[in-house]
Amino acid sequence: xxxxxxxxxxxxxxxxxxxxxxxxxxxxxxxxxxxxxxxxxxxxxxxxxxxxxxxxxxxxxxxxxxxxxxxxxxxxxxxxxxxxxxxxxxxxxxxxxxxxxxxxxxxxxxxxxxxxxxxxxxxxxxxxxxxxxxxxxxxxxxxxxxxxxxxxxxxxxxxxxxxxxxxxxxxxxxxxxxxxxxxxxxxxxxxxxxxxxxxxxxxxxxxxxxxxxxxxxxxxxxxxxxxxxxxxxxxxxxxxxxxxxxxxxxxxxxxxxxxxxxxxxxxxxxxxxxxxxxxxxxxxxxxxxxxxxxxxxx
Amino acid sequence: xxxxxxxxxxxxxxxxxxxxxxxxxxxxxxxxxxxxxxxxxxxxxxxxxxxxxxxxxxxxxxxxxxxxxxxxxxxxxxxxxxxxxxxxxxxxxxxxxxxxxxxxxxxxxxxxxxxxxxxxxxxxxxxxxxxxxxxxxxxxxxxxxxxxxxxxxxxxxxxxxxxxxxxxxxxxxxxxxxxxxxxxxxxxxxxxxxxxxxxxxxxxxxxxxxxxxxxxxxxxxxxxxxxxxxxxxxxxxxxxxxxxxxxxxxxxxxxxxxxxxxxxxxxxxxxxxxxxxxxxxxxxxxxxxxxxxxxxxxxxxxxxxx
Numbered sequence: 001x002x003x004x005x006x007x008x009x010x011x012x013x014x015x016x017x018x019x020x021x022x023x024x025x026x027x028x029x030x031x032x033x034x035x036x037x038x039x040x041x042x043x044x045x046x047x048x049x050x051x052x053x054x055x056x057x058x059x060x061x062x063x064x065x066x067x068x069x070x071x072x073x074x075x076x077x078x079x080x081x082x083x084x085x086x087x088x089x090x091x092x093x094x095x096x097x098x099x100x101x102x103x104x105x106x107x108x109x110x111x112x113x114x115x116x117x118x119x120x121x122x123x124x125x126x127x128x129x130x131x132x133x134x135x136x137x138x139x140x141x142x143x144x145x146x147x148x149x150x151x152x153x154x155x156x157x158x159x160x161x162x163x164x165x166x167x168x169x170x171x172x173x174x175x176x177x178x179x180x181x182x183x184x185x186x187x188x189x190x191x192x193x194x195x196x197x198x199x200x201x202x203x204x205x206x207x208x209x210x211x212x213x214x215x216x217x218x219x220x221x222x223x224x225x226x227x228x229x230x231x232x233x234x235x236x237x238x239x240x241x242x243x244x245x246x247x248x249x250x251x252x253x254x255x256x257x258x259x260x261x262x263x264x265x266x267x268x269x270x271x272x273x274x275x276x277x278x279x280x281x282x283x284x285x286x287x288x289x290x291x292x293x294x295x296x297x298x
Numbered sequence: 299x300x301x302x303x304x305x306x307x308x309x310x311x312x313x314x315x316x317x318x319x320x321x322x323x324x325x326x327x328x329x330x331x332x333x334x335x336x337x338x339x340x341x342x343x344x345x346x347x348x349x350x351x352x353x354x355x356x357x358x359x360x361x362x363x364x365x366x367x368x369x370x371x372x373x374x375x376x377x378x379x380x381x382x383x384x385x386x387x388x389x390x391x392x393x394x395x396x397x398x399x400x401x402x403x404x405x406x407x408x409x410x411x412x413x414x415x416x417x418x419x420x421x422x423x424x425x426x427x428x429x430x431x432x433x434x435x436x437x438x439x440x441x442x443x444x445x446x447x448x449x450x451x452x453x454x455x456x457x458x459x460x461x462x463x464x465x466x467x468x469x470x471x472x473x474x475x476x477x478x479x480x481x482x483x484x485x486x487x488x489x490x491x492x493x494x495x496x497x498x499x500x501x502x503x504x505x506x507x508x509x510x511x512x513x514x515x516x517x518x519x520x521x522x523x524x525x526x527x528x529x530x531x532x533x534x535x536x537x538x539x540x541x542x543x544x545x546x547x548x549x550x551x552x553x554x555x556x557x558x559x560x561x562x563x564x565x566x567x568x569x570x571x572x573x574x575x576x577x578x579x580x581x582x583x584x585x586x587x588x589x590x591x592x593x594x595x596x597x598x599x600x601x602x603x604x
Contacts, residue, residue: 037408041411044402044413054426054430054431109332121322122322124323133334139341140561140585141539142560143582145577146348146351147348148344151340166336170336170341202329233543249429256436263437270426270434273429277425278422281421282418288425
């Protein structure tokens with residue numbers, strides 16, 4: 001699989017996808033071909049309707065009052081006007097932002113340092129430690145949920161953002177290390193040695209030479225982790241014990257768990273919670289694609 | 299940096315090589331310490347703890363060593379077997395969670411008009427939380443929801459269902475939602491795989507008179523095998539460990555235990571019933587299952603490479 005190893009140079013974007021050739025549509029005659037393409041277009045349109053259904057439903061229902069929703073007709077902006085009194089969206093969007101930012105910062109700093117070390121500063125036992133850390137990617141949080149919760153709760157970190165932040169950081173770090181190690185391995189040893197001899201020191205080489213080369217990997221980790229942490233429920237639900245520090249996703253789920261809540265309100269809240277992640281996704285789509293397909297490049 | 303200067307530094311380096319190597323190793327160890335601490339303390343150590351606590355009676359505060367009795371009790375607990383059975387049944391959704399994206403990716407790969415817009419639309423749900431997807435799915439399957447409206451408009455009012463409220467159907471609704479949630483990611487994977495396929499291969503086969511199905515079967519599918527493997531493992535592991543949000547908002551494990559999976563049972567046993575020892579034990583079982591799937595994948599890849 002040689003072509004997939006070029007991910008650092010050319011991110012998978014529209015341009016590279018386009019180069020792989022024009023419509024390989026089988027079928028001999030042009031008429032047959034046209035019919036085939038029309039059928040595909042039709043099938044893809046149906047699929048698009050299915051995939052857009054959640055967004056359509058969220059928009060439609062959020063513009064109703066609960067009464068209008070129950071009788072099935074009418075429209076109103078009342079739900080949107082009153083949303084903040086039931087679901088503190090501003091506070092919770094802020095909480096999500098804080099938790100995401102802190103977690104991603106830790107994941108990046110720890111990942112860059114360790115990735116550089118594993119890739120370029122061979123030391124005894126390094127490979128085993130690397131394998132150990134990377135295989136932690138496979139451990140589902142639920143498997144260690146109970147001891148993890150008790151440990152963090154004992155330190156008191158669950159009364160604040162940091163409880164969730166350190167758990168997110170620990171869960172995101174193995175992938176980040178894997179990615180950065182893969183990246184840094186392609187930096188020539190000579191370049192690093194030259195930097196050392198020129199008096200940069202390892203620290204200087206890492207931040208001034210290696211880091212700038214890893215910018216695409218940094219973008220990939222940031223986008224992927226942002227969406228993962230922003231969308232997560234389990235960690236936030238357990239490790240953010242103060243309701244005032246809940247992320248928007250946790251706030252939404254908590255609201256849904258209380259049975260008195262109106263559906264239009266939940267749909268409006270869903271839209272608010274989904275909007276930032278969708279925006280990030282639309283702007284940085286190619287980094288997300290690359291992050292999700294990284295596993296194949298080994 | 300020019301080649302000559304590299305050569306020069308190479309020569310200058312030699313006398314101090316061993317000293318430099320020593321320093322390099324020391325810096326190397328220092329740089330991994332934060333990662334080691336983070337992953338070791340928050341992922342490695344709790345695995346050991348979970349094993350230890352599974353042999354205790356533990357309510358979160360006090361522990362009491364009870365040997366294997368937690369284990370024997372767990373294996374006599376019908377709830378655990380229900381959860382495992384639910385997990386097994388959810389695996390039936392995996393072929394759909396792979397097959398539909400495969401079809402979608404192959405269609406996208408034909409590059410018909412507007413395919414880029416379609417691609418963005420198909421990937422869009424990937425960005426949103428499964429909490430949100432679960433809330434929408436709840437509306438879709440609700441008695442007054444979209445599904446029954448669709449049935450009515452097809453003249454099938456008598457077929458009205460309340461899937462999330464029926465013990466026999468709630469898991470099916472959960473499985474369908476899970477399939478929907480996996481479409482974006484898996485389509486993305488397969489499309490990436492298709493982009494690495496040499497179009498001249500398909501072209502050559504077509505000139506030789508191969509039909510669409512034969513091209514797919516003998517060229518496209520073998521080329522995608524690694525991508526399909528990866529998608530398979532990711533989907534199976536998700537089925538065991540990523541459904542928490544969906545279950546939490548859609549059914550809360552019910553009705554009864556009909557949508558309680560192992561991961562949800564860990565949560566329920568720990569945080570609703572405060573039986574931390576038993577919950578830790580369920581976590582270990584979940585860990586073993588996902589580890590077996592993951593190691594199976596590694597061996598598959600290993601077998602292929604050698």
